[in-house]
Amino acid sequence: MSAEARLLASGEESCHLFGDNGCGFDSVVPGAEVFFPEPWLSFGIPGTSGITKYTVLLVLCVLLVLAFSYFMLRRPSVVPGRVQAAGELVIEFIRTNVVHQQIGGKRGEKYxxxxxxxxxxxxxxxxxxxxPFLQLPVTSHLAxxxxxxxxxYVLWNYIGLREHGFRGHVIGKLVPPTVPKWVLPIFVPLEFASTFLIRPFTHAVRLFATMLAGHLLLAVFAxxxxxxxxxxxxxxLTIVSIGYSLLALVAFLVFTALELFIMALQAYVFVTLASNYIGESIEGAH
Structure with missing residues (x-):
């Protein structure tokens, strides 16, 4: 683990198990403060936190995606290099397992x-x-x-209204012809709340909560x-403490590998839901 993660998680550098300083693990276990780094530059604008670690990492992520796309497409060849091969693998996976399944083959290529x-x-x-030395998922901040x-959500509504108008996109979802009329007083408010109010919130919280919990778990093991x-x-006691520490290190490495898989899975789930919503807006209510 990096020095930054160790010091961030430990709180007090001198607090260890079997020590005589009277501190316990509850005094060093990381909490919510891990996800609220101090601003590096504040503009003094109400409601804003200025430039934080999240801001810098966000810009870095944009640059990484741009760099990956550039090196993948700059010299495409029949026999792809490593970057092009990795890019083609991801493209084919998203096209086959997400876009074509949720939106459709021909019309899905547009998205x-x-x-x-x-x-x-x-x-x-x-x-x-x-x-190392970054160790903060940007998506652990709900914003x-x-x-x-x-x-x-805006794109979903725009496509639905463009393709089917207000009646087809909104009324068609709230009052589908297959639902008995006596159920509508219960069905309409529930469907309106779940589809037009709660949908973007649940779409975001699923990603946010998973990444926040996973990162906190890694911080606890660190x-x-x-x-x-x-x-x-x-x-x-020194030998015992080393053994305990090694067990925690193994657990940290195992959960790091698992967390890497979950990171890719959560990106896949978010994109799958986004494709499903867009496919639904194209199809319209039946």
Whole structure:
């Protein structure tokens, strides 16, 4: 684990298991403060926090996606290099397993650049959690998933209204012909709340909550490894503390690998839902 993660998680550098300073793990375990870094530059504008670590990482993610796209497309060849091969693998995965299934083959190609960019961008923001000295997923701040979810929500409504008008897009969803009339007083408000009010919130919170919980779990294992390592405990206690610390390190590495998979999975889920919403707006109510 990096020095930044160790010090951030441990709180007090001198607080270790088997120590005589009277501190316990509850005094060093990381909490919500991990997700609220101090602003590096404040503009003094009410309601804003200025430039924080999130801002810098967001810009870095944009640059990474642009760089990956540039090196993937700059010299396309029949025999692809490593970057082009990786890009083609991701493109084919998104096209086959997301866009074509949720939107359709021919009409879905129009939205391939959007879904591909969304997937790469969200994955890049997620993976910041395990990059040494960065170690903060951008999507663990609710504002960033909400912006993406609201964008998809606006696009979903725009496409639906353009293709089917207000009656087809809104009324058709609230009053479908297959629902018995006596159920409508219950069905309409529930459908309106779930589809037109709650949808962007749940779309964003799913990504936000998963990344926040995963990063906090990694921070706890990082703190535990450092807390249980006490080379000054003396005698057998030193050996025991090293053993405990190694167990925490193994758990940290295992959960880091698992978290990497979850980062890709959450990017996939977000893009799949976005494609599903767009496909639904194209199809209209039946």
């Amino acid at each position: 391939m650049p959007l879904m591909m960019t969304l997937f790469l961008f969200i994955f890049a923001m997620n993976v910041m959690a395990i990059i 960033y998933p909400i912006v993406l979810a609201v964008y998809i 703190a535990a490894g450092w807390y249980m390592l006490n080379l000054d405990a003396g005698g057998a």
